[in-house]
Amino acid sequence: xxxxxxxLTNYHIWRRRWFYPLISVVxxxxxxxxTPLPGRAIDLLPLxxxxxxxxxxxxxxxxxxxxxxxxxxxxxxxxxxKLYNNPEVNRYVEQIGRRIVANSDRPNLPATFQIVQxxxxxxxxxxxxxxxxxxxxxxxxxxxxxxxxxxxxxxxHISGKHLIKQMRQKAxxxxxxxxxxLDRNTAVGIGIELALNRPRSRQxxxxxxNRGLRALTRAGYAPSAMVSFMQKLQRxxxxxxxxxxxxxxxxxxxxxxxxxxxxxxxxxxxxLDNVAYRAKIRPLL
Numbered sequence: 001x002x003x004x005x006x007x008l009t010n011y012h013i014w015r016r017r018w019f020y021p022l023i024s025v026v027x028x029x030x031x032x033x034x035t036p037l038p039g040r041a042i043d044l045l046p047l048x049x050x051x052x053x054x055x056x057x058x059x060x061x062x063x064x065x066x067x068x069x070x071x072x073x074x075x076x077x078x079x080x081x082k083l084y085n086n087p088e089v090n091r092y093v094e095q096i097g098r099r100i101v102a103n104s105d106r107p108n109l110p111a112t113f114q115i116v117q118x119x120x121x122x123x124x125x126x127x128x129x130x131x132x133x134x135x136x137x138x139x140x141x142x143x144x145x146x147x148x149x150x151x152x153x154x155x156x157h158i159s160g161k162h163l164i165k166q167m168r169q170k171a172x173x174x175x176x177x178x179x180x181x182l183d184r185n186t187a188v189g190i191g192i193e194l195a196l197n198r199p200r201s202r203q204x205x206x207x208x209x210n211r212g213l214r215a216l217t218r219a220g221y222a223p224s225a226m227v228s229f230m231q232k233l234q235r236x237x238x239x240x241x242x243x244x245x246x247x248x249x250x251x252x253x254x255x256x257x258x259x260x261x262x263x264x265x266x267x268x269x270x271x272l273d274n275v276a277y278r279a280k281i282r283p284l285l
Contacts, residue, residue, distance in 0.1 A: 057168040057187070062128075065164070066110055069128025071188045072195070073112070076132075080196065084115040084135050086283045093133060093151075096144060100152045101129075103218035105159040105211055113151070121233065122242035125154040126195045127163055137243060139284055142232070145225030145271025149216055150243065152226070156211030162204040166194050202248045209253055213260055221271045223261050230254050 060068075077083065084090075090113075097113040111129040116122075119136040126132075131154045133147075141147040157163065167190050171182050176190075209226070217223045233243070234250045244250045271277075278285065 057164055057171070057182070060164060062109060065161075066128035068184070068187055068191065069112075069126050069130045071184070072126045072191050073114075073130050075188060075192055076126075080192070081132065082117045084117040084284075086115075089138075089281055089283055090115060092280045093138070093147070096148050097131065097151050097155075099219045100148055100155055100215050104152075104155050104215040106155075109158070111155075120242050123150050123154050124195050124198065125157045125163070127158075127191060129158060131155065131158075135284055138281055140233070141229060141277070143225065143272050143274045143277040144280070145216075145221040146229040147277075148219070148221050148271055149212065149226035149229055152212035152216040152219075153208050154212075155215060156208030157204065159211050159215075160204065160207050162208065163191060163194060166201075166204075167191050170194065198242070205248055205253065206256060209257055210260060213257060217264070217266045217268055219270075220268045222269050223266050225271060227254055227257050227261070230257075 093115060094113045097111055101107055101109070101111045106129075109129045111131070113131050113133065115138065116132050116134045118134045120134045121137045121140050122134040123137055124132050131151060133150065137150060138147060141150070167187060170190050171186070174190075176182060176186055213223055213226055216226060230244065230250055231254060234254070
């Protein structure tokens with residue numbers, strides 16, 4: 001028979017297990033709702049009662065990031081982009097991408113690589129491991145290492161969680177969220193706008209280059225390919241390719257990469273066979 005002391009002990013354990021976490025949630029919610037903001041702020045309490053999912057971009061989990069990325073992907077595919085669906089080319093790009101991710105700062109994040117039909121020399125990344133590469137960019141690369149360098153740069157943005165940071169900053173500046181939370185649909189809309197318009201900062205671009213160069217080198221690709229691809233686009237003349245149109249200037253990025261390569265020599269030479277690369281992407285040509 002259970003004695004009184006045992007019952008009291010079990011009661012206190014139960015109370016600690018449920019009471020204190022509940023108090024923490026209430027306090028956190030109160031702080032969110034009472035945070036003063038410029039402009040109009042979302043009233044989170046009605047949203048919570050309606051079952052709307054609230055994301056705290058200041059401390060988003062990998063699972064939540066992937067969920068947002070999946071919804072962004074659905075929106076992009078339904079209204080913004082048209083995918084190129086050649087199985088052979090898609091498999092090839094995915095193989096390159098997975099090799100880069102395995103040697104990156106976030107090797108365990110699910111990765112999705114998609115080819116966008118379009119002549120733009122462009123690539124972009126969203127949340128949760130989604131990378132988009134335009135057919136025009138794939139055709140412009142001379143070899144596998146150059147294409148890998150673009151994938152590595154975009155994965156560098158994902159590794160650095162740059163888009164998440166920019167989404168939070170834009171949400172706060174626009175007055176559409178509290179300091180720590182906004183609803184899912186609002187987050188998706190902001191993320192798509194930022195990803196397509198590429199308003200990235202100087203610091204983010206240098207960080208993505210550095211992270212990308214590390215992953216490229218660890219994967220065994222020739223690190224010089226990241227520089228050669230940028231130099232080729234810079235010399236091409238005409239309008240600036242989208243992939244290079246963000247601040248900082250391409251010349252500054254090239255100089256920074258050259259210094260990084262010189263300070264950390266690598267024996268990696270993979271991916272420089274131009275003929276083999278053209279054979280792999282022949283359906284595009």
